[in-house]
Amino acid sequence: MDNTVENEQPLLEVKDLKKYFPIRKGFFKKTVGHVRAVDEVDLYINEGETLGLVGESGCGKTTTARCILRALDPTDGEILFRTGAGLVVDVATLPESEVRPLRREMQMIFQDPFASLNPRMNLLDIVAEPMLVIDGVKDREERTERVAELLRLVGLRPEYMQRFPHAFSGGQRQRIVIARALALNPRLVVADEPVSALDVSVQAQVLNLMLRLQEELHLTYLFVAHDLSVVKHICDRVTVMYVGKIVETAPTKKLFYQPKHPYTAALMSSVPVADPRIRSAMTPLEGDVPSPADPPSGCYFHPRCPHAVDVCSEEPPALEEISPNHYVSCHRVYELELAGIAGIPAAE
Amino acid sequence: MNRTTPILSVRNLKTYFLLDEGTVRAVDGVSFDVVPGQVVGIVGESGCGKSVTIKSVLRIVEEPGRIVEGEIYFRHQGQNGRDGSGANEDFVDLVPLDAHGKRMRSVRGAEIALIPQEPMAAFSPVHTIGDQLVEAILLHQGVSAGEARQRAVERLHEVGVPSPEECVNAYSWELSGGLRQRAMIAMALSCNPRLLIADEPTTAIDVTTQAQILRLLRSLQQQHNMAIIFITHDLGVIAQIADYVVVMYLGRVMETGPVDDIFHDPQHPYTKALLKSIPSVQSESQKFLPTIEGSIPHPFNRPSGCSFHPRCVEFMPDVCNRRTPIPQPINDRQSVSCFLYHDAAGED
Numbered sequence A: 001m002d003n004t005v006e007n008e009q010p011l012l013e014v015k016d017l018k019k020y021f022p023i024r025k026g027f028f029k030k031t032v033g034h035v036r037a038v039d040e041v042d043l044y045i046n047e048g049e050t051l052g053l054v055g056e057s058g059c060g061k062t063t064t065a066r067c068i069l070r071a072l073d074p075t076d077g078e079i080l081f082r083t084g085a086g087l088v089v090d091v092a093t094l095p096e097s098e099v100r101p102l103r104r105e106m107q108m109i110f111q112d113p114f115a116s117l118n119p120r121m122n123l124l125d126i127v128a129e130p131m132l133v134i135d136g137v138k139d140r141e142e143r144t145e146r147v148a149e150l151l152r153l154v155g156l157r158p159e160y161m162q163r164f165p166h167a168f169s170g171g172q173r174q175r176i177v178i179a180r181a182l183a184l185n186p187r188l189v190v191a192d193e194p195v196s197a198l199d200v201s202v203q204a205q206v207l208n209l210m211l212r213l214q215e216e217l218h219l220t221y222l223f224v225a226h227d228l229s230v231v232k233h234i235c236d237r238v239t240v241m242y243v244g245k246i247v248e249t250a251p252t253k254k255l256f257y258q259p260k261h262p263y264t265a266a267l268m269s270s271v272p273v274a275d276p277r278i279r280s281a282m283t284p285l286e287g288d289v290p291s292p293a294d295p296p297s298g299c300y301f302h303p304r305c306p307h308a309v310d311v312c313s314e315e316p317p318a319l320e321e322i323s324p325n326h327y328v329s330c331h332r333v334y335e336l337e338l339a340g341i342a343g344i345p346a347a348e
Numbered sequence B: 001m002n003r004t005t006p007i008l009s010v011r012n013l014k015t016y017f018l019l020d021e022g023t024v025r026a027v028d029g030v031s032f033d034v035v036p037g038q039v040v041g042i043v044g045e046s047g048c049g050k051s052v053t054i055k056s057v058l059r060i061v062e063e064p065g066r067i068v069e070g071e072i073y074f075r076h077q078g079q080n081g082r083d084g085s086g087a088n089e090d091f092v093d094l095v096p097l098d099a100h101g102k103r104m105r106s107v108r109g110a111e112i113a114l115i116p117q118e119p120m121a122a123f124s125p126v127h128t129i130g131d132q133l134v135e136a137i138l139l140h141q142g143v144s145a146g147e148a149r150q151r152a153v154e155r156l157h158e159v160g161v162p163s164p165e166e167c168v169n170a171y172s173w174e175l176s177g178g179l180r181q182r183a184m185i186a187m188a189l190s191c192n193p194r195l196l197i198a199d200e201p202t203t204a205i206d207v208t209t210q211a212q213i214l215r216l217l218r219s220l221q222q223q224h225n226m227a228i229i230f231i232t233h234d235l236g237v238i239a240q241i242a243d244y245v246v247v248m249y250l251g252r253v254m255e256t257g258p259v260d261d262i263f264h265d266p267q268h269p270y271t272k273a274l275l276k277s278i279p280s281v282q283s284e285s286q287k288f289l290p291t292i293e294g295s296i297p298h299p300f301n302r303p304s305g306c307s308f309h310p311r312c313v314e315f316m317p318d319v320c321n322r323r324t325p326i327p328q329p330i331n332d333r334q335s336v337s338c339f340l341y342h343d344a345a346g347e348d
């Protein structure tokens, strides 16, 4: 289902985002180079939709997410966020004092529900913390009431309020993390691998919860993940990153069945389909992901690309909108016929 | 050699950890067979006893773990029995052997090789990959040091390391995840094992690298006619690699059968529910997934009777919580531990 509404003002628009980390060496910590963790990233998210951000380890997903929330200061670029008051602000350049009130509208859910909860705080304090720190809700009763409501919302019993995180399972802890993220009625929730650390039998519970909350609270998600089956299940559109750059952004079905970038196609053919009758026959990608500190010339994917021609090693391709909402960064985008996910007909 | 005579036969294996706080029945009556030339996939969620099962087979269970019951029959090879005639083969039960004795040491490493769950820990950080490979080859094969080095390079080449002559001089921490995993496989194969055990060999690596490794293991398995035990919690990976599947939950085997039956005609309520709850690339997007209620109990609070009963939709009061089902063949292929399929005459 393609929920993207055209001409709608996006809730978030990221333009030409860059985040370079200095590489320092020696006694004086001289900068000898840069890790281009995020390089010229463009994306947008409409209100109420879920944008997936996928790519292999180290491609810059978390760094992108953290820049959007200004947990990291971007090196360059714009992060335009439409606030609840209808104003468009550039999160990238706002002074810290003005970022703070924005935290109410943008929240993050992290991968590891075990690491992201303070073991010495009980549920009440954990979930109420953002209200106290950011909203300044001083009234204890009001906080308690709100926490009870949030716990019910995520499917936990309010009676658990006095308990500590260690008493909960992984799935329950991720519910707690979600409850805390929702404490201030955010509009954008950035979820970085929210189900990766969970047991298989518990993942579906948390995915369902996220879908239900999106419906009920009209949330907008940026969903970072490496599990492509999960991404396909939950996202309206998906952005694929490779070594800090976007290679393709498309509505989910398009991306999975009619990928236009050879790297996306390689990802799709590598998905282990949970059906022994569909064993992927395609030759998997050779070689390794290059280091963002020392990327190849031209298109970063060219050394591994089965379709590379001369121009690919000479010039970096630009991200181009080849059809509505479908962006691809490949010199040969109009020539190549690529297959999508293994064994599934490309029916639309 | 009779193809259907198992190379490994685990019978009613029980491995417990006797801790001050209580006993963890990590493996609690596990049985399965491994036939030459076959990939047996052991699948189950975190903590269900997959690693402890194979550590028991290799007799490397850490203190205070103990094999308290059961047999592990291994088709042992005699002095000159590499001709595949089966002449010098005999079944030995590995359980009564001295874990550190000569016999067990020759089984470990020479006949059964392990790719451990933490590949980082398997390599020494102070020796090169080449030195470690050479050492392993010298230990089990009567060749000269020069020849051993030659074989090490050949092994690395065989597992698809692009420049093996350079790789032998590298340290494990200098390699990418994919290369390190390949070096690990080269190490495991260095002594021509007849059984290769891979404990989550692709869990920490990216999907395109995972596809490479799965393909590599498949082709090595065919070339060497090895048997492989492949452990994972990822049902997609199991569908792609296994011939035969063992489904575990809380230390017990819930269901066994050929991979096609497990995925297309699962019988145990746990297998059925687990398969339904995973988002598949084929399933309809953004629909609520069927879930399994609750979460995996803590190992100290193992439920009475069938340990899955509190989460089971087919729960039969006074049966499933009273008695423990034992694996029963339900047709000529599958075996299931569930009272839906046999009388409540199991063990207490």
Ligand SMILES: Nc1ncnc2c1ncn2[C@@H]1O[C@H](COP(=O)(O)OP(=O)(O)OP(=O)(O)O)[C@@H](O)[C@H]1O
Pocket: A021, A022, A035, A036, A037, A055, A056, A057, A058, A059, A060, A061, A062, A063, A064, A226, A292
């Ligand atoms: N604080 C930092 N200092 C230097 N380099 C960094 C820092 N944070 C990230 N990097 C580098 O930036 C690149 C992108 O990292 P990032 O964590 O964003 O990747 P990711 O896509 O989230 O990967 P994963 O899937 O493993 O979580 C990597 O090469 C990483 O080593």
Ligand SMILES: Nc1ncnc2c1ncn2[C@@H]1O[C@H](COP(=O)(O)OP(=O)(O)OP(=O)(O)O)[C@@H](O)[C@H]1O
Pocket: B017, B024, B025, B026, B027, B044, B045, B046, B047, B048, B049, B050, B051, B052, B053, B062, B063, B064, B065, B117, B233, B299
């Ligand atoms: N050294 C140990 N001491 C005490 N308990 C242990 C020890 N090793 C394992 N266990 C327990 O035994 C049970 C089975 O553990 P095991 O490592 O076999 O699980 P697993 O299926 O391999 O899980 P994972 O997918 O997380 O690797 C768990 O409850 C675990 O806590």
Ligand SMILES: [Mg+2]
Pocket: A061, A062, A063, A192
């Ligand atoms: Mg990350």
Ligand SMILES: [Mg+2]
Pocket: B050, B051, B052, B117, B199
């Ligand atoms: Mg394990």
